Amino acid sequence: MEFSPFNPVIKLCLQGMTMEETGDPEAAARLFSEAWDKAENDLEKFLAAYYLAKHQKNVQHKLDWLETALHHALQINDDTVKSAFPALYSALAACYEHLGDSEKSKHNRELAALFQRNPSDKGPFYHGTKSDLKVGDLLTPGGNSNYKSELVMNHIYFTALPNGAGLAAALAKGTGTERVYIVEPAGAYENDPNLTDKKFPGNPTRSYRSAEPLRIIGELTDWVRPGAEELQKFRAKLENNKGEIIN
Incomplete structure (x- = not known):
């Protein structure tokens, strides 16, 4: 669900x-x-x-x-x-x-x-991006935030929801093709504190982050892209969000 x-x-x-x-x-x-x-x-x-x-x-x-x-x-x-x-x-x-x-x-x-x-989520996990990558590549922390370009991120983020990764790909910076990769954490990971128990109870978007790399083990092609109108509303909401990113 x-x-x-x-x-x-x-x-x-x-x-x-x-x-x-x-x-x-x-x-x-x-x-x-x-x-x-x-x-x-x-x-x-x-x-x-x-x-x-x-x-x-x-x-x-x-x-x-x-x-x-x-x-x-x-x-x-x-x-x-x-x-x-x-x-x-x-x-x-x-x-x-x-x-x-x-x-x-x-x-x-x-x-x-x-x-x-006792967190129960064992994946599979996904990462959405506009970067053209291949199986075996590593995604590492240290990139700029998609939501605050001046912020260098200490973690790499991922989710267990394919369409959530698709939304992240649609919102990602750049002009490349939106891609959803299947990833495997190389080390420990935790709930994304920017989302967990914030607006909704728990971590319903199954969003996680790790200070260790993610290894690409495949690509998903059957995720659902949000409609243009819904995507624009989501972008506008992010732009108006004044909250601090927990990094």
Whole structure:
């Protein structure tokens, strides 16, 4: 199950987050409620319920929505959602603690710690670029950021979502052909902190980074390129983003 910023329900959640950032929680809650009404699969229902929980003033109501989110998350045997379990179980633990149920609070904190210590994503992994490369080539840190050209990156970035790598290729600097390469990390890697637990719980884009090289082991050709209009909106959003890149 692939997370996509172009999914209609996820787009509503993103709009709701924008309303939160601009100080309009009522509008945000309406958008999250609309997302819930339009959600059709477990991933969409999990995300909508998670954000509806954040807007409940009553702790029991918040707990109910978090339990709903957990129910749908557990139906999905996918790393897109597994990365969110630490944040979800931590939120459940806080609710139970507030309600005076120390046993359930402790149990959920232990589950949060368990998932935090045991990342499950083993790939395959992909890297999107406009560079013409071949099998055996190494991708190394030290390049300039696609989003802040003056910033030299200390890590090389990759994802386990083919279409996410395709989006990265479309956004990459340069005039070459957009390529998605299958890559193998040469060393340790970690969740991309610029995305993990920022707007969405966990690391739903399955985005990672490494201070070690990536070795190209193949090329993917059947990824889906985003439409021109959607791509332009995404570029505009990146240009307007004032947040700092964690390097």
